[in-house]
Amino acid sequence: AQKxxxxxxxxxxxxxxxxxxxxxxxxxxxxxxxFWYKQPPSGELVFLIRRNSFDEQNEISGRYSWNFQKSTSxxxxxxxxxxxxxxxxxxxxxxxxxxxDKLIFGTGTRLQVFP
Amino acid sequence: EAQVTQNxxxxxxxxxxxxxxxxxxxxxxxxMSWYRQDPGLGLRQIYYSMNVEVTDKGDVPExxxxxxxxxxxxxxxxxSPSPNQTSLYFCASSLDSDEETQYFGPGTRLLVL
Numbered sequence: 034a035q036k037x038x039x040x041x042x043x044x045x046x047x048x049x050x051x052x053x054x055x056x057x058x059x060x061x062x063x064x065x066x067x068f069w070y071k072q073p074p075s076g077e078l079v080f081l082i083r084r085n086s087f088d089e090q091n092e093i094s095g096r097y098s099w100n101f102q103k104s105t106s107x108x109x110x111x112x113x114x115x116x117x118x119x120x121x122x123x124x125x126x127x128x129x130x131x132x133x134d135k136l137i138f139g140t141g142t143r144l145q146v147f148p
Numbered sequence: 149e150a151q152v153t154q155n156x157x158x159x160x161x162x163x164x165x166x167x168x169x170x171x172x173x174x175x176x177x178x179x180m181s182w183y184r185q186d187p188g189l190g191l192r193q194i195y196y197s198m199n200v201e202v203t204d205k206g207d208v209p210e211x212x213x214x215x216x217x218x219x220x221x222x223x224x225x226x227x228s229p230s231p232n233q234t235s236l237y238f239c240a241s242s243l244d245s246d247e248e249t250q251y252f253g254p255g256t257r258l259l260v261l
Contacts, residue, residue, distance in 0.1 A: 037190075068249070078238060078252035124190060128250075135181070135206060136240075136250060138190035 056125030171239030
């Protein structure tokens with residue numbers, strides 16, 4: 034069965050600390066996509082990244098980086114030098130494009146960054 | 149500006165009173181979908197549509213209806229809302245059902261009394 038697990042319900046850090054949000058997924062398919070979305074306090078869902086199952090290269094975008102490891106079925110997200118504006122709920126999601134393209138979401142990790 | 153819009157953004161209603169939440173996208177996307185977000189459960193898909201007049205059930209379709217008469221619009225209909233449908237609802241769209249990223253509307257917060 035397809036499943037996304039975000040074991041960290043809530044994380045609190047102080048500004049400038051680095052923080053890693055964990056995401057573990059389960060799927061039967063060899064072709065799939067992984068996503069991270071950010072949900073700030075205002076409530077909207079902001080797309081951060083998409084990674085397909087054939088591309089295991091890590092990605093860096095400014096202070097954000099993602100580590101995709103098929104061997105451990107993980108797609109972790111690291112924020113370097115966190116800022117108060119990073120405070121949000123972060124969702125990891127899995128998509129199987131040949132199976133309705135439904136997004137299967139984890140339960141989210143609430144990140145609070147204190148000044 | 150490319151966007152997905154939803155209306156209303158907030159709605160309080162009573163049990164049994166039919167309501168419709170509209171969703172519209174201006175990106176000529178083929179694929180549209182509705183999700184609900186509940187605490188501790190993340191987001192779950194309600195219905196999706198691959199194109200005009202093509203819709204199908206997601207994981208939690210009970211109590212909901214949808215229609216796709218035009219490419220840009222995908223309304224969510226609650227014929228007889230119940231308190232367990234109190235939730236935050238998101239509409240999403242993508243260019244097609246393959247690798248394209250789904251983009252979400254701003255959300256509709258519904259309270260059913």
